Amino acid sequence: MVLSRFVGFVLAAVALAGCGEPDPIIETHYGAYEGDAYPDRRPKITVPEGGMGVVSDSRSDTLSLISLATGERFGVYPVGRDPVTVDGPHHVAVDAPGNAVYVALSYPVLAGTIGPHASHGSSAMAGYVQKLALDDMRVLGQVRIEPNPGDIVISEDGGRVVASHYDLKRAIDNPQDIEAARSSLAVIDPDEISRSGSAPPVLIPTCIAAHGIALSRPDGARAYVACEGEDALAVVDLTDPGAEVKRVPVGPSPAVWVPSYGPYAAVMSPDQKTIAVSNTRSRDVRFFDVASESFREPHSIVTLQGAPYFVAWTPDGSRLYVPTQAPDAIALIDLANGNAELAYRDLSGVCEKPHVVDYDGGDGLFLVCEGDQTETPGKVLRLDPETLDTRSEAEVGLFPDAFARVAAEAP
DSSP: OHHHHHHHHHHHHHHHHHTSOOOOOOOOOOOOOOSOSSOOOOOOOOOOTTOEEEEEETTTTEEEEEETTTOOEEEEEEOSSOSSSOOOEEEEEEETTTTEEEEEEOOOOOSSOOSTTSSSSOOOSEEEEEEEETTTOOEEEEEEEEESEEEEEEOTTSOOEEEEEOOHHHHHHOTTOHHHHOEEEEEEOGGGOOSSOOOOOEEEEEETTEEEEEEOTTTOOEEEEEEGGGTEEEEEETTOTTSOOEEEESSSSOOSSSOSSOEEEEEEOTTSSEEEEEETTTTEEEEEETTTTEEOOGGGOEEOSSEEOBOEEOTTSSEEEEEEETTTEEEEEEGGGTTEEEEEEEOTTTOSSEEEEEEOSSSOEEEEEOTTSSSSOOEEEEEOTTTOOEEEEEEOOSSEEEEEEEOOOOO
8 A cells, every 4th residue: 555655656746747848949950961962982093103004804893003103003993883793894995185084894794604705795785885084983974885895995186985896696696697797886975975864876887706996096087996707807987987897808718707817906006007916816916007908918927826915016116015825925026127026925824814015115014914804813014125024013803904004194
């Protein structure tokens, strides 16, 4: 009984306290938010003294930044459209005056493929070209292109971006129809790429398994395209999409679908008179004369032990650096003296699958090593231009596949 009375007394006291003045309502007013809904927090890129190289890491969905002065990797930036799927940033082109980087996204087939390039070229997913800001790699826009983009280049004046399609699937799916088997060049107006919507590219049917592209300078009015599936170099008038494409055989008895030569890369000489065409099947580099639109005499052919990929000319056009695979090596060829081999370096155990070499005539010669493409990170080697000895090396992402230079900013 006493306990009940006590409990009743407590409840009554609580109820009486609850009848007092309520707590005041506090209202807080904030000013309108004036910032971006999704602010860009990417660190700004400062081009180091001596310039930088931009390397595409196809299987890591990143771009690696390399100091040209030291060969060190000083930055890495994520790229792509999907944070889960491998977007496959394959090749890259830089427009420094326009503060832009262009990346071709080539979605790979990750299972059930055979051969060193089977996963590149066998996808059914449409590719994309993304336009990124050079100062922090934020996305400025994108445009959808066809599946399996290969090379991507920009004209010297910045007015044209051109991407090839190394579309092996298209060729396999059309074994009896050569026109249907031919992939296209995508010609893009850089000013028409934006986040709000981009104009579609102009597509020019070119050849089977088109890959490496060299553009005429300065406006890129003409494209020279390595056509692996037709053993030819295609000459394409980009000012007239309806013009006939000229396909020049790289050698006698060219083959279609199953190539004898396998032209994969095309690199123009500094004087624009010659294009070096790397043939991975015949393991040689052949030289196309721009003026006559024909390949030079057989004695000019550079024959190699391995399959050559993207070469680099010296600024005077007298020498050629050639990376090869199987065996992994790099050679320095003296074109002015009968294609004599001035230097050769076996890269076994040092550089797995050398793919592209870059040289501007200065102190640094850069070589991109793909690695095993799936598990082991690739490398970028800085080599001595004369001896080909390693001066420094940088580990980058999985399957690096391209190298684009950016000059240091003027003081």
